[in-house]
Amino acid sequence: MTKCIFDLDGTLTREESLPRIAEHFGIGSEMETLTREAVLGKIPFWASFQKRVHLLKTLPVREVADVLYDIPLYEGxxxxxxxxSGSCAVATSNLSCWxxxxxxxxxxxxxxxxxxLEEGRLLGIETLLDKAAIVRDWQRxxxxxxxxxDGSNDAxxxxxxxxxxxxxxxxRPAEAVLDVADYHFQDxxxxxxTLEHIMSETTDRSETTNPE
Structure with a gap:
């Protein structure tokens, strides 16, 4: 079976989520710079993400989640x-509470x-999601x-x-992403x-190999 894993920010969402949070709470300038540099791979993602979480961790967790609920998605x-749905998953480095x-x-x-978390208050990051581990698990x-x-942490x-x-x-995707990509889409x-074609190819092959 073919499985699809989607990044969230900038892939399914029409904008990056952390700058949107920062803008809502009036602390957008530094956040935008940190996000852009992390996406492009100019600074290590983990270091950037820690700094961005530190900027936002005093904000009410529930209100942050409410802000992100309204972020526009690519409906296609x-x-x-x-x-x-049974063959898809989303893997985001963003925090589950947000x-x-x-x-x-x-x-x-x-x-x-x-x-x-402690009593509904964000203290920091417990575990950063390992996206590669999900790929390995499904391949096994x-x-x-x-x-x-799209981001350097996806590479x-x-x-x-x-x-x-x-x-x-x-x-524009990070250079590290473009270096390993089989396809690059701007539309x-x-x-x-293309994804539909790949999925239908898989289905057709399965039906041919395992006829009822």
């Missing part, structure tokens, strides 16, 4: 996920980084894995994936059409 990709409401709008399993189960992403997972798709629909419709 959400429609694709709905059609193949994206839990947004995840309600995405019809598949969502993997996220684990926050360190015998699946062919497609990974769709290691994309390099392991059987098919790597660079999503250039929100901004959602073209991306969906």
């Amino acid at each position: 990709l959400i429609g694709f996920i709905a059609r193949y 994206v839990e409401r947004l995840a309600e709008r995405i019809p598949c399993e969502v993997y996220a980084s684990a926050p360190k 189960e015998g699946h062919r894995v497609i990974f769709i992403g 290691s997972a994309m390099e392991l994936a059987d098919i790597a798709v660079a999503a250039g629909i929100t901004h 959602v419709d073209n991306m969906v059409e």
